Amino acid sequence: MKAFEGSEAGVTDPTPAPTVRHILAEFAAFLRAPAILDPQGWRNGGMQRWAVLTFLLIFGLLAVLLPFLGLWHKLMGTPAPTAFDNFPREWLVPVTVIVAPVAEELLFRGWQRGSAGALWLLACAAAAGLVLMQPAALANVVLAGGVILAAMVAAPVGWALLRKRPAPLGWFARAFAWIFYGVAIGFALFHLTNYPTFGLAMLPLVLPQLWAALVLGYLRQKLGLAQAILAHMLANGSSIGLALMSGTVGG
Structure with a gap:
């Protein structure tokens, strides 16, 4: 009977679903010592982890940080965000809920596995961006077009040559804790x-983005880039939905 119930029966017990307490403990341990992880995707409790962490992300934004920011605005007289003042209402939701999460996750966390190919793509994007920000490039269509073309050629060629190198690169893994928190900040x-002015009093206004960066950065490492993008979309959708209902944007 015991032989039938054991491994000889050809039946293995599935991995037990992680508890909420265990998921939160894993997250806290990661924040204490950020490290590059092997993303597990949706398997082995991945769905439960994603659901708990996405809820934690949105709860922290809507129930904790946004009320704090409302109080901070009243006490300090800081200006409201103006990024969407002249934004067409019909484009507001698609851009904030779909385009921005995909673009921001690719730019800020897509390369955080430390592969040579991904870092090369980041370097190409950063170099092109820095050049295009210069007044000479902005005033010269030919120069701007040449920079964009060069980046479009160099990026895939370099990625193809580097993509098979082992990941992560040694120096990247050693410096990852600094990289993780540096990128989050x-x-x-x-x-x-998003705001019309800068100053020390404005710094608390981006605490929601700092919180999001910590949770999304962990999701990217623990589960994968797609899971981080999806959580980012839901968080942005929740925030913009609340803002639209309150009439603070998209008038």
Whole structure:
């Protein structure tokens, strides 16, 4: 009887679903010591992890940080965001819920596995962006077009040559904790461009983006880039939905 119930029966017990407490403990441990992980996707409790962490992300944004920001605005007199003031209402939801999450995850976290090919793509995008930001490039259509063309050629060629190198690169793995938190802070500061002015009093206004970067960065490592993008979409959708209902954007 025991032989039939054991491994000789050809039946293996499925991996037990992780508890909420276990998922949160894993997240806390990662934040204490960020490390490059092998993304597990949806398998082995991946769906449960994604659901819990996405709920945590949205709850932190809507129930904790947004009320705090409302109080901060009143106390400090900081300006409201103006990024969407002149944005066509019909494009507001598609851009914030679909385009922005995909673009931001690719730019800020798509390369965080530390592969040579992904880092090459990032370098090409960064180099092209820096050149195109220069006044000379902005004023010269031929120069701007040449930079874009060069990046479009160099990016896939370099990626094809580098994609089979082992990942992550050694130096990237050793520096990953610094990279993870540096990118999270950079992601938050990038969103200061949503506001018309800058200053120390404005820094708390990007705490939601810092929180999102921490959760999404972990999701990218633990589950994968697609899971981080999907969570980002739901978080943005929840935030923009609340803003539309309150009449604070898209008038």
